[in-house]
Amino acid sequence: MKIFSVLFKQITTTMEKLSGESLVDYIINSNKVTIFSKTTCPFCKQVKSLMESLSEPYFAFELDQTQDGPALQNILAEKTQQRTVPNVFIRGMHVGGCSDVLTAYRTGALREMLDGTYEKCEYDLVVIGGGSGGIAAAKEAAALGRKVAVCDFVKPSPMGTTWGLGGTCVNVGCIPKKLMHRAALLGHDIKEGPAFGWRVSTDITHDWGKLVEEVQNYIKSLNFNYRKELRTNKITYHNAYAEFEDAHRIKMRNIKNEVSTLTAQNFVIAVGGRPHYPNIPGVKEYAITSDDVFSLNYNPGKTVIVGASYIALECAGFLAGFGLDVTVLVRSILLRGFDQQMAEMIGSHMESQGVKFIRGCVPTGIEKIEDGAPPVLKVHAVKGEKQESVEIVCNTVLFATGRNACTSNMGLDKIGIALNKSNGKILVDEYERTSVNNIFAIGDVIDGKPELTPVAIQAGKLLSKRLFSGEMTKMDYTFVPTTVFTPLEYGCVGFSEEHAIDEYDKENIEVYHTHFNAVENALSNRDEGKPYIKIICLKSDENRIIGFHILGPNAGEITQGFGLGLKLGAKLKDLHNLVGIHPTCAEVATTLSITKSSGKSVDKTSC
Numbered sequence: 001m002k003i004f005s006v007l008f009k010q011i012t013t014t015m016e017k018l019s020g021e022s023l024v025d026y027i028i029n030s031n032k033v034t035i036f037s038k039t040t041c042p043f044c045k046q047v048k049s050l051m052e053s054l055s056e057p058y059f060a061f062e063l064d065q066t067q068d069g070p071a072l073q074n075i076l077a078e079k080t081q082q083r084t085v086p087n088v089f090i091r092g093m094h095v096g097g098c099s100d101v102l103t104a105y106r107t108g109a110l111r112e113m114l115d116g117t118y119e120k121c122e123y124d125l126v127v128i129g130g131g132s133g134g135i136a137a138a139k140e141a142a143a144l145g146r147k148v149a150v151c152d153f154v155k156p157s158p159m160g161t162t163w164g165l166g167g168t169c170v171n172v173g174c175i176p177k178k179l180m181h182r183a184a185l186l187g188h189d190i191k192e193g194p195a196f197g198w199r200v201s202t203d204i205t206h207d208w209g210k211l212v213e214e215v216q217n218y219i220k221s222l223n224f225n226y227r228k229e230l231r232t233n234k235i236t237y238h239n240a241y242a243e244f245e246d247a248h249r250i251k252m253r254n255i256k257n258e259v260s261t262l263t264a265q266n267f268v269i270a271v272g273g274r275p276h277y278p279n280i281p282g283v284k285e286y287a288i289t290s291d292d293v294f295s296l297n298y299n300p301g302k303t304v305i306v307g308a309s310y311i312a313l314e315c316a317g318f319l320a321g322f323g324l325d326v327t328v329l330v331r332s333i334l335l336r337g338f339d340q341q342m343a344e345m346i347g348s349h350m351e352s353q354g355v356k357f358i359r360g361c362v363p364t365g366i367e368k369i370e371d372g373a374p375p376v377l378k379v380h381a382v383k384g385e386k387q388e389s390v391e392i393v394c395n396t397v398l399f400a401t402g403r404n405a406c407t408s409n410m411g412l413d414k415i416g417i418a419l420n421k422s423n424g425k426i427l428v429d430e431y432e433r434t435s436v437n438n439i440f441a442i443g444d445v446i447d448g449k450p451e452l453t454p455v456a457i458q459a460g461k462l463l464s465k466r467l468f469s470g471e472m473t474k475m476d477y478t479f480v481p482t483t484v485f486t487p488l489e490y491g492c493v494g495f496s497e498e499h500a501i502d503e504y505d506k507e508n509i510e511v512y513h514t515h516f517n518a519v520e521n522a523l524s525n526r527d528e529g530k531p532y533i534k535i536i537c538l539k540s541d542e543n544r545i546i547g548f549h550i551l552g553p554n555a556g557e558i559t560q561g562f563g564l565g566l567k568l569g570a571k572l573k574d575l576h577n578l579v580g581i582h583p584t585c586a587e588v589a590t591t592l593s594i595t596k597s598s599g600k601s602v603d604k605t606s607c
Contacts, residue, residue, distance in 0.1 A: 019068065020071070020072075020075060021075050021079075023068075023072065024072060024075050024076060024079065027059065027061055028089045028092055029092055030059070031058070031059040031089075032056075032057065032058075032090065032091060032114070033051060033056055033057065033058035033059065033088070033089070033090050033114070034058070034059050034061065034088070034089040034090075035047055035048060035051075035058055035059070035060045035061070035086050035087075035088050036061050036063060036072075036073075036076055036085055036086065036087040036088075037060045037061065037062055037063065037085055037086050038062060038063055038064040038085050039062050039064055039065065040064065041085050041086065043085070043086060043097065043098035044060075044085055044086040044098075046098055046102075047086045047088060047098050047101050048060060050101065050102070050105060054114070056114055063085065073085075079094075080094050080096075082094075082096065082097060084097055085097070086098055086101075088100070088101050090110075090113040090114060091113065091114075091116060093113065093118075093120075095113065098470065099468065099469055099470035102470050103467050103468055103470075104265075106431075106437075106466070106467065107265060107266050107437055107438040107467065108437030108438050109265055109438065119248065119263075121248055121263040121264050121265045122147070122149075122262060122263045122264065123147045123148060123149050123236075123262070123263070123264040123265070124141065124146035124147045124148065124264065124265050124266065124468070125137075125138070125141045125146055125147075125148045125149075125264060125265070125266045125267070125268065125464070125467070125468075126148070126149045126150070126151065126242075126250065126262060126264035126266075126267050126268075127148070127149070127150045127151070127267075127268045127270055128151050128152075128242045128250070128267060128268070128269050128270065128271055128410075129150075129151075129152060129167065129268075129269065129270035129271040129272060129443070129445075130150055130151075130152025130165045130166065130167060130226070130237075131152075131166065131167020131168060131169065131170075131270055131271075131272050131443065131453075131456065132166070132167055132169050132170065132453045132456060132457050133167075133270045133442045133443040133453070133455075133456025133457050133459060133460040134150060134152075134167070134268060134270030134271075134442070134443070134456075134460060135150065135165075135166075135167075135226060135229070135230070135460075136456070136457040136458075136460035136461050137268050137270065137442065137460030137461065137463055137464045138150050138230070138233075138235050138268075138460075138464075139229065139233050139235070140460065140461045140464035140465060141464040141467065141468055142233040142234060142235050143233065144464065144465070144468040144469050145468075146464075146468050148233075148234075148235045148236070149235065149236040149237070149238060149262065149264070150230060150235055150236070150237050150238070151238045151240055151241075151242040151250070151252060151262075152165055152167075152237070152238070152239060153239060153240055153241040153242070153253075153254075153255075155241075155274075157274075157275075157288075157289065157291040157292055158277070158284040158285075159288055159291075159292045161291050161292045161295060163219070163223075163295075164219075164220065164223030164226075164227075165223050165226040165227055165230075165237070166219075166222055166223055166226050167272060168272050168273075168444075169453040170219060170222050170223070170226070171219055171223075171294075172290055172291050172292075172294055172295075173290070173453070174453055175218075175219065175222065176215050176219060176294035177290075177294070177311075177314055177315075177318075177485060178485060179214075179215050179218070180211065180215065180294070180318040181314065181317065181318050181321075181485040183206075183211055183318065183321070183322070184317065184318040184319075184320075184321025184322060184487065185321070185487075187204070187206060187321050187322065187323075188321065188487075188526065190204055191204065192521075192523075192524035192526060195523040195524040196523055196524070206322045206323060208296075208298070208299040208300070208322065209297070209298075209299070212294070212295060212296065212297070215294060215295075216294075216295055219294075238252055238254075238262070239254060239255065240252035240253055240254040240255075240260070241253045241254075242410065243409065243410055243411040244267075244410060244411035244412065244414060244415045244417075245261070245411065245414070246414075246415060247415050247436050247437075247438055247439060248263050248264060248265065248438070249261055249262070249263050250262050250263075250264075250267070250411075251411075265438060266438050266439070266440070266467060267438065267439045267440070268439075268440045268441065268442060268460070268463065269407075269410075269426060269434070269439065269440070269441040269442075269445060270441070270442050270443045270445065270456065270460065271405075271406040271407070271410070271445050272405075272406060272443055272444040272445055273403035273404055273405045273406055273444045273445065273451070274291065274403060274404060274406055275289035275290060275291055275399065275400070275401075275402075275403055275404075276399075276401050276402040276403055276404050277289075277399060278363070278399070278401060280363060280364055280365050280366075281364075281365040281366065281367075282365050282366030282367055282368075283366060283399065285366075285368075286366045286367075286368055286375070286377055286397060287306075287366055287397040287398065287399050288396060288397070288398050288399075289398065289399050289400065290311050290315065290398075290400060293315060293398060296396075297373070298373035298374050299324075299374065300319060300324060300374060300395060300396035300398075301324065301325075301374040301394070301395030301396060302324065302325040302326075302393075302394040302395045302396070303316075303319055303324055303325070303326050303327070303394060303395065303396040303397070303398060304326075304327050304328075304329065304379050304392055304394045304396070304397045304398070305319075305326065305327070305328045305329070305397075305398045305399075305400060306328075306329045306363050306397065306398070306399045306400065306401055307328075307329075307330075307331075307399060307400035307401040307402070308328065308330040308331070308332075308333065308334045308335065308336070309335070309336070309400050309401070309402065310335060310338075310484045311400040312328060312398075312400035312401075313328070313334065313335065313346065313347075313350065313484065313486050314484065314485050314486060315398055315400060316328050316350065316355050317350060317353075317355070317485070317486045317487040318487075320350070320353055320354050320355045320487075321353075321487060325394075326354070326355050326356065327355075327356040327357075327358060327392060327394070328355060328356065328357050328358070329358050329361040329362070329363060329379075329381060330357055330358065330359050330360070330361060331360070331361065331362050331401075332360070334346065334347045335484065337496075338484070338490075338492065338496060339492060339496035339497055339498065339547075339549050340496070340497075340498060341497060341534075342490055342492070342496075342532075342549050342551055345530075345532060345551055346484070346486050346488065346490055346551065349486075349487065349488045349527070349530050349551075350486060350487060352530075353487055358381075358383060358390065359383075360383055360384045360385075361381050361382070361383040361384075361390060362381060362382055362383075363379055363380065363381045363397075364380045364381055364382055365379075365380040366378070366379055366380070366397055367380070369393065374395035374396055375395065376393065376394075376395060377393070377394055377395065377396070377397055378391060378392070378393050378394075379391065379392045379393075379394060379397055403444070403451070404423075404424060405423060405424045405425045405426070405444070405445045406445065407419060407424045407425070407426060407445060408424065412426075415436055415439070416435060416436055417434050417435055417436055417439065418434065418435040419447075420447040420448075423447065425445060425446060425447035425448075426441040426445055426446050426447060427446075427447050428440070428441050428446050428447070430474055431463075431466060431474060432446065432459060432463050432475065440463055440467075442456050442459040442460050442463060443455070443456030443459065443460075444456065449477055450477060450480050450482070452480065452482055454480075455475075455477070455480055458475060459475040462474065462475050463475075478567075479493055479494050479563065479566045479567045480493065480563075481493035481559045481560055481562075481563035482559075483555055483556035483559060485556070488527055488530055488531065488551055488552060488553070488555075489551070489552065489553065489554065489555035489556060490549070490550070490551050490555055491548075491549070491550050491555035491556050491558055491559030492547070492548065492549045492550070492559065493547075493548050493559055493562065493563040493566050494536070494545070494546050494547040494548055494566050495536055495546045495547040496547065496549075497509075497511060497534075497536055497547065499547075500536045500538075500546055500547055504538060504540075504546075507539075508538060508539050508540050509536060509537070509538065509539065510536075510537045510539055510543065510595055510596075510597065511534055511535070511536050511537070511595060511596040511597075512534065512535050512537065512572070512592040512593065512594065512595055512596075513532065513533065513534035513535075513592065513594065513595075513596060513602055514532070514533060514534075514588065514592060514594055514602040515529055515530070515531065515532050515602050515603055516531050516532070516533065516552070516585065516588045517529065517531065518531055518552055518553045518585050519583040519584075520553065521553070527552075529603060530551070530552075531550075531551055531552030531553070531585065532550070532551045532552070532602075533549065533550045533551070533552070533588050533589055533592070534547075534549050534592075534596075535547065535548050535549075535572070535575070535589065535592060536548075536549075537571075537572050541571075542571050542572075542573070543571050543572035543573070544569060544570070544571050544572075545565065545566055545570050545571065545572060545575065546566070547566075548562050548563070548565075548566060548589075550585070550589070552585045553585060554585065555585075558585060558586040558589075561586070562586075562589060575589060575590055575592070576590065576591075578590045
C-alpha cells in the first residue's frame, strides 16, 4: 500500500463508531488532505496522482467501497453544493473537484493551501481593464461559475477626453475608425453616383458634427451594453484605478479619490496601451491623438498627422475622404511591421487621393498662432539628412507615433511582475502567466504579441477556460489575419515578403501576384488598376501558402476567409482547386499564376 493511503489504517477504528455527518466531519478534520473518491473515477485518479507528484499524503475515502456511500455523498452535497467526485478538502477547507484542484495548482494557491498560508479571497478572478479582452475573460470565468470582478478606469487624455466601458477598440479605436472609414467611402460613392445612373447634386458637403454625434451615440450604446452584460453575468464592476498591494490584493481609487481594497485568488491584467507623446514643445498642449479625434467637437480643418502607423494612415484616409487638407509627416517607412511593397502601394494610392506625404520628416515643436475651433497652429519640423527646416500652418495636429503600455503606477514592481524594460510591456509565458503565479496578462499590454482586439478576446476566453474548466488549449498567435482600413483597404495574414525571405531564404520563396480591377468600380473607373493581390509560398513544403496580402475593396472580409486556409496549411494547389465566386475580388486569389520571379507584367487590362 502506498504511503498516501496508509492513513486509512490509523483512523479506521474511530470511523467504525461514527456515521452520517459526524463521520464526514471526522474524516475531513482528521486529515490534511481528504479526497472523497470513487475507485473507477478518472478525475479522482488525476487528483491522487497530483498529490503523489507533490509528495503530499492524502486520505482517500472511496464512496463506492462502502454501503453508506450514497448517503455520505448526499451529506457532502448538502455540505458543499457539489454532488460529483472527487470532492477535495485541504486543512478542513473545501477545495472542490478536479478542475478546482488543478486551477489551484496552476495558480500557486494549492501550495498555499497545503502550507497553511492560504487566505480566502473575495473573488476567484479580478480583471484589471475593461476592454474587449478583459471583459471576455471575465464573462467566461463567470459562465464557469466563478465570482468575478472588473476594475476599469480611464485617465483623461491631455486634451481631457475620456470614455466609458469597453476599452480602446469600442471607444477610440476599431469601432469609430471603421464608422468614419465607411463615412469617407460613402462620400466617394455619392460622387460616382452619376456613372451608375443616379442624379446627384453637385453641392456635396460633409457635416463633421453630425458624424461625431452619431458615432458617439453608437459608442454610448455599446458602453451601456457592456455594463448590462456585466450585470447579467453577475460580474461586479468597479470604475476605479487599481494598484497592486500584494499578489492577492489591490487598492482601488475612484474618481472621487475614495480608496478601497479588494482581494482575489487570480488576476488578469488587460489594461492595453495609450498613445505615445514625444517630448517636444507644444505636443500635449496643442496636439490630439486617436484618443481625441473621434469625439472632436469641431471640424479638424487642415490637418497634419505625425507618424506612419496604421492608425496614422487610417486617420489620414478618412479625413481626406471628408475633403480636408491632410499632410502626413513620415520619419522613416510606412506601416512598419507590414509588407513594405503593400505599404508603398497604399502610400501611392493615398497620394493619388490628395494626401500629402513628407518623408524623412520629424516634428520639433508646435505653437498656437490663433485661438478658435479649430485653432490655427504652426508645426515646426526638420527633414532629411541636412535637417532642412519645415514649417506648416494648420488647424489640427494628430500624433500617431505608437502606443505605450499602461503598466506604470500599478504597483507591478512591488509584487515582482517582470517587464520588458524597453517598452514597459509585461512578459508572459505560453499560458499568459506573468512572473507571479496567480497573475496573468492578455492583449496589447503583453510583450511580443499582435495588438489586435480579436486576439485579446480569444486569449481572454482561453485563459479563463484553462483556469476554471481544466481545458488546456493555448492561444495560437500564428497566422492572425488583420486589415488596415485605408481608402483602399489592405488585408493580410501570415508572413510579409521580407519576413518570409529572412525566415526561409529567398531561393525557397515564390510569390504569385497580380493587379486586378473591382467590377463594382468598373463604370466609374475608380481606383482602376490599383487593387493588387499576392500570395507567398514555401517551395520546400509543396508551395504551402505562408503569406496572403490583398489591396482592394472589402479586403477585411476577403482576408478573414483565406486566413482559415493558411491556418489549416493550405497549399497553392488547394487554392487553384478552389472555385471562385464571380464576379468578386476574392476570386482573383484562385487564379493566380504569374510569379514575381518570372518578371512578367501583372498590370490588369480586363476583367
